[in-house]
Amino acid sequence: MLPQKFLSDLEVAIGVKAMITNQDDIAPYMIEQRGRFIGQTSLVVTPATTQEVSDIVKLCAEHSIGIVPQGGHTGLVSGGIPFAGDNAIVLSTSRLNKIRTIDPTNNTMVVESGCILQTIQEHAAQHDRLFPLSLGAEGSCQIGGNIATNAGGINVIRYGNTRQLVLGLEVVTPTGEIWNGLRALQKDNTGYDLKQLYIGSEGTLGIITAAVLQLFPKPKEQQTAVLAIKELEDALPLLNLAQSMLGDALTSFELLPRIGIDFSLKHGQGVVDPIEGQYDWYILMEASVAITHSNLKDLFQNYLETAFEKNWVQDGVLAQNKSQSDSFWLLRENITLCQKPEGGSIKHDISVPVSSVPAFIKTANEAVRKMIPGIRPHPFGHLGDGNIHYNLSQPIDMNKEDYLNHWEEVNRIVHDIVHSFNGSISAEHGIGRVKRDENQYYKSAVEMQLMQNIKTALDPKGIMNPGKLIPVS
Amino acid sequence: MLPQKFLSDLEVAIGVKAMITNQDDIAPYMIEQRGRFIGQTSLVVTPATTQEVSDIVKLCAEHSIGIVPQGGHTGLVSGGIPFAGDNAIVLSTSRLNKIRTIDPTNNTMVVESGCILQTIQEHAAQHDRLFPLSLGAEGSCQIGGNIATNAGGINVIRYGNTRQLVLGLEVVTPTGEIWNGLRALQKDNTGYDLKQLYIGSEGTLGIITAAVLQLFPKPKEQQTAVLAIKELEDALPLLNLAQSMLGDALTSFELLPRIGIDFSLKHGQGVVDPIEGQYDWYILMEASVAITHSNLKDLFQNYLETAFEKNWVQDGVLAQNKSQSDSFWLLRENITLCQKPEGGSIKHDISVPVSSVPAFIKTANEAVRKMIPGIRPHPFGHLGDGNIHYNLSQPIDMNKEDYLNHWEEVNRIVHDIVHSFNGSISAEHGIGRVKRDENQYYKSAVEMQLMQNIKTALDPKGIMNPGKLIPVS
Incomplete structure (x- = not known):
């Protein structure tokens, strides 16, 4: 329950139109994409100017009311919703859109x-x-x-x-x-x-x-290719070769496992297998340059020839036109969606040094298979950044709920391995509420204390997104 | 005077060989390149391991003794020396060199x-x-x-x-x-x-x-050119054209004024005028790529042709070999050195948005010429980053000391103009002790307070490089 004085002062500051108090209207702000948690609040505010944001925060500080900022509401770690007991409102930035x-x-x-x-x-x-x-x-x-x-x-x-x-x-x-x-x-x-x-x-x-x-x-020319590789280890010299032969033109270097292509072919709309035959691993790569009349295509072809000569690539196809390159990217975009029909998926968003990616995947695959026989590892993503979405589809004959009950246990095994490679348990999705405690488990006490000191110094009342990222002390 | 207990505990922790206490041996650590200030301390420590650094800091914290970290001692804002009254020692990182x-x-x-x-x-x-x-x-x-x-x-x-x-x-x-x-x-x-x-x-x-x-x-091919331009404003479309025609290959885009070339020819060793005739402004630019068999030279030549067609360039020369490109860079490197024989130089290290560089230089030149007739503005540097070393050589017939007495007054005029362009009064040299108060003058109270809060949160005893960057409260 928010104090009446707070609500009436707020109304003076930002107007009633910028205050959503009806639970039906609040609901869309509370339900997240992955749906692991549902938020709870009695007020969503939608300021349209920086001054209005300032007015809101001042009133919240005065009344010690928490504020959860929310943008497009597409986060994956429950960082944008208030939890029951947080005594927090949501501040949507949607109208700050100039x-x-x-x-x-x-x-x-x-x-x-x-x-x-x-x-x-x-x-x-x-x-x-x-x-x-x-x-x-x-x-x-x-x-x-x-x-x-x-x-x-x-x-x-x-x-x-x-x-x-x-x-x-x-x-x-x-x-x-x-x-x-x-x-x-x-x-x-x-x-x-x-x-x-x-x-x-x-x-x-x-x-x-x-x-x-x-x-x-703005890029003026680009080249896109899908390459099939036999051994995951071959991806590393392939990447380094791209860095030296294509230089800064290299803009994407994504890893796709065969199982991901199978899922996409089975469940995706309009997905085609880019390469005849089946290989364990595929690389989707793109290069682009801001200049016209570049020799990018020649460079890319030279690169592919060298990669074949070195035997790092088994087969490969260079997109001949925009629609073919779009179809390669469609494959990549379907990867996450097409895991859903295959049942439960335990997800990780990890990074390790690029040079450790193959070793990480092998070690992790072995460990999770030992724990749950029949589990289907499905590592994919930004190999060029050392960032792998290490997703694990359930065994075919297992009950989904039974499988998902292993979530935290599996997280721990995978994250222990990430930690042993000096990696990150959240490469790009952040910590939010979902990974808060797991993060604290792996961070050093020194680092947690430094973060806590900064939080306390800048937000002494602890009203900003309470309970996210930093444990409540 | 350092407490005896501190010194004896320190000796146990890091050994007497890592402690310099003789003033003759300390002197080189106290004298800076620009020589505006001379530091003062009774102890320089030279730890060889992180653990030793930790031991030193713990003892300093215990005794509330300040620590000034010092690296290669090449800074330009007196950030690496203790001032009299600081009660601080110097920690040289020279032996942490693995x-x-x-x-x-x-x-x-x-x-x-x-x-x-x-x-x-x-x-x-x-x-x-x-x-x-x-x-x-x-x-x-x-x-x-x-x-x-x-x-x-x-x-x-x-x-x-x-x-x-x-x-x-x-x-x-x-x-x-x-x-x-x-x-x-x-x-x-x-x-x-x-x-x-x-x-x-x-x-x-x-x-x-x-x-x-x-x-x-590692770059495998590079191209270097000097271009003469008539109007400073022409440098902007020239830069944008380079960004779109050379893309990421562009690695340097430096501005040289005619007066700088004159000084270098007069006082420098082995400096040659790269272009026949005299122009107000010159651009030294370099492009490089990590790939072999690139078409960088063609691209660069196309770029120069387009620039000539647009009439943005009056004359230009593309280095034909390494020794010619070295001679272009020699010109650039002599710019600072060769100001010295011309008498006093009041220096600024400023940045503004790239698009504001010509307007900044014009406005500032006008203002300083009005204040000190005969003053010789000598703006040069990293135009591609919006970072200009706005140096001002004294009028030919003025007494050096009289001129340098205007330092702060001139700073204020120039920095006011920088501020009006939403620029920075220290683009790359930092704040240290020299610019501390000037910085505080221009930063907003909100920003100074945020910085102070962080400083207090992480260094509650205020022992780390006291008096630098952040005003002592």
């Missing part, structure tokens, strides 16, 4: 946090620029959420994570002050780089209201 | 903070990799100092600042604990990105003892 400015000469644009990622991509393209962040949810996720979770996606190998694409931020702090850090500078060594602290902090240190984004020249 | 490991497949290496930058570059090259950080002091600066100051240099336009080249850190915190954040991962979203806080914090939050560095494929 593209403020674009400066193509400086390769920057200033956007509010509620802008949809795809809208930003399109706006940049209209000015012959690329905003390279690209991921499955781009049609509905918001840039504020991308920044708060340091989203990854399919172009990281070339352009980096969201962190590398943000030059400046505007943030409302947990005391309701507005920090204007909207600098459009490539270089600025005038103190602690505060924006870095907010990027990836999952709403626990403040609310991102706007950002300066880094743009790039 | 390259721990290199993993060419993962494109990473792990180095201790006292490693010389050039040693790191050479070690990477031996493994057919590039560590792209490159700057004037590379023969003596240490990577720990580069990281603590987020050094820039000549390849930022392509590879980013030091921040973008660091994947993980090992840090001794102000309480003497060792934080092992030596992760060699491209993606890791498991909490606040603590390393970002230490990068660029100038030793005020802890002591960096080791780092995981990002390597790149």
Whole structure:
């Protein structure tokens, strides 16, 4: 129950239209994509300006009411919903959706946090620029959420994570002050780089209201290929060869297992097998350049020839046109969807050094097979970044619920192996509520304490996204 | 005067050989390159292991003694020396100089903070990799100092600042604990990105003892050119054209004024004028690719042809061989040195959005000429990053000391203009002691408070590099 004084002051500050109190209207903000938890709150606010965000936060601070910032609501770790007992409201950034400015000469644009990622991509393209962040949810996720979770996606190998694409931020702090850090500078060594602290902090240190984004020249030519490999180990020299023969043109280097292709062929719409015959592993790779009249196709063909000569590739196909390259990507995009009809899937979003990916997959496969005979490992994803979505489909003849009951046990085995490779148990999805305790189990006490000290210093009342990422002390 | 108990405990921990107490031996650690200040201390310690650093910090914390970390001692803002009254010792990282490991497949290496930058570059090259950080002091600066100051240099336009080249850190915190954040991962979203806080914090939050560095494929082909332009404004479309016609191959885009070339020809050793005739402004640009058999030369020539057609370039020369490209770079490297014989120089290290560089230079030139008639503006540097070393040589007939007495007054005028362009008063050199108060003048109260809160949270006793970057409260 929120205090009446709080509600009436809020109404004065932002107006009743920006306050959702009816549970039917609140429901969509509470139900997540993966549906593991359902949020609970009595108020969702939808401010339209940074000043309104500031007003809301000041009132919440005064009344010690928690605030859960929510963007496009596409997160996978329950970071964007309040849990029962949190005494928290939801602040939706959906109406903070203006593209403020674009400066193509400086390769920057200033956007509010509620802008949809795809809208930003399109706006940049209209000015012959690329905003390279690209991921499955781009049609509905918001840039504020991308920044708060340091989203990854399919172009990281070339352009980096969201962190590398943000030059400046505007943030409302947990005391309701507005920090204007909207600098459009490539270089600025005038103190602690505060924006870095907010990027990836999952709403626990403040609310991102706007950002300066880094743009790039728009790619003019690209090449896409699917390669079949026999041994997973061969993917490493193949990647290094691509890095030296294609240089910065390499933008994607994705791993697909045969089982993923089988699932996609069986359950996907319009999916075709790109290569005749069956191989254990496939690489989907793409290279692109911002220049016209490049020799990218020749370079790519030389690369493939060298890879064949070295015997690192068994078979391969270079897309001859846009529709063929689209069909390769369709295969990749169907990978997650097409696991669903195969029953329960225990998921991991891990990273290890790129050089350790094959060893990690082998060790983990062996361990989980030993634990649950018949389990079907389905590792796929961003091999070029060392980031594998290590998903495990249930044995064919097992009851789904029985299988999913092993979730935490399996997590522990897989994460122990990740830890032994000095890896990360959350490469791109973040921690939220789902992985909070698991994260604490693996982080050193020194690191947890440093994080806690920062949290306490910046959010002394603990009102920002309570219970997420940082354990409640 | 340091307490006897502190000194005897320290001797037990690190041995007398790692303690320099003789003022003659201490002197080199106190005298800086630019010589604006001379440091003062009674003890320099030279630990050889992270554990020794930890032991030292614990003893300093116990006795509330300040610690000034010092690397290669090449900084320009007096960030690496203790001032009289600081009650601080110097911790030199020179003996923490091991390259721990290199993993060419993962494109990473792990180095201790006292490693010389050039040693790191050479070690990477031996493994057919590039560590792209490159700057004037590379023969003596240490990577720990580069990281603590987020050094820039000549390849930022392509590879980013030091921040973008660091994947993980090992840090001794102000309480003497060792934080092992030596992760060699491209993606890791498991909490606040603590390393970002230490990068660029100038030793005020802890002591960096080791780092995981990002390597790149070694460039195999490169092209270097000097172009003469008539109007400074033409540099902007010229840069954008390079970005779209050369793409990621563009690695340097440096601005040189005619006065700089004149100074270099007059005072430099072996400097030649690259282009017949005299023009107001010159661009030194370089492009490189990691691949062999590229068509970089054709691309570069197409680029130059287009630039001529557009009338953005008056004249230009593409280096025909290594020795010609070296001579172009010699011109650039002589720029700072050859200002010295021309008398006093009031210096600024500023950045603005790239699109504002011409307007900034025009506005600033006008303002300083109005203030000191005959003053000789000499703006040069990393135009591609919006980072201009806005140096001002004295009027020919003025007394040097009289001129330099205007330093702060001129700073204020120039920095006010920088501020009006939403720029930075320290693009790559940092704040240290020299710019501390000036920085505080321009930063918002909100930002200063956030920085202060973080400093207090992580260094409650205020022993880490006291008085630098953050005002002593």
